[in-house]
Amino acid sequence: MDGLILLPGQGRTLVTKAQDITFKATHAAGSSVSIFEVVVPPGFDVGAHFHEQSEEFFYILDGELDLLAFEPVDRTVERWQDWKSPTGQTVVRAGAGSSMFVPTGCPHAFTNPTNTPTRMLFQAYPSPDHERYFEELSDIFSAGQTVDSSAVQRMRDRYDVHQITPLRYGPAPSDEPQNLEHR
Template sequence: MNATSRSAVIRQPQDAETIGAGKPVSVRLLIDSNEAGGSSSTVEVTMARGADGATPHYHTLSDELFYVADGELQVMAGDKIVTVGAGGALVVPKFMPHAFGAAPDSSARLLIALTPGVERHDYFHFLERLAQGQATPADIDQAQKDYDNYFLDAPQWWAERNANRA
């Protein structure tokens, strides 16, 4: 396949759907795997000061790139919990447990890209339905498989997050 056989995928700001606008955490759906020929899935996440982003989980198919555009992001990556400031980035390899939230004294805005891509935008629609009571916790097992997002217990993450709230 040569470089000219695929087209560039472009999403203008006004064309990106936002889930959770006006809430402590919002997600702008940028470009999904089906649009990018499977190469990546991208979203922009905005979190209010100290807001929790994603609970501890891992992926089996993709590495995950985080680029912090504004503020500070607190991240669990494996057994490390670190804070990454604006302009910083990290890559979490597949199978590594991870979680993230805005640092306790900061808001955060970040770009997340899964590579190779998996269908992620419908995952955020699922989470919205779950929050609105339109999906049940029993649906989570199938959603984990459908969207390659497997939740796990990480007491050290919650201990750190809760200590910062005290």
């Protein structure tokens, strides 16, 4: 089997109301890890969630995201941005060159709190679950002017996405971090 080389801008791209996702390495190409380039728009918040069977890796290429990857003392259901771990870890404001590894079962989240898009490389193991997830998400987001939140939740349930706080997208509330560590 041959390898795969993609130059900038190459790969199959899904454009949704929430994110642009370009498939870089897929199950169909023989990869056991799904790799995507994702553009996260201002205000997008994936919501805190965990996976029972998947591991994920995020690498910020351009821009900033607020990141969380720990079990909090208290899993509040409305906002993850105020969570703290038993060791005092809090949400981190991360810029280009920052990464986040998420082992199976670990609560995690990211949001773009700025007014500019953020570009990240995202890897999910095993493939092809996240590939199918993004394809179905694109279909749901493209179905009309409004997004059917119950359809999104049913889809997330099928793909091992155990939501803790809500998925949100819309204008960024502020470009200023609120009591967040900047790395």
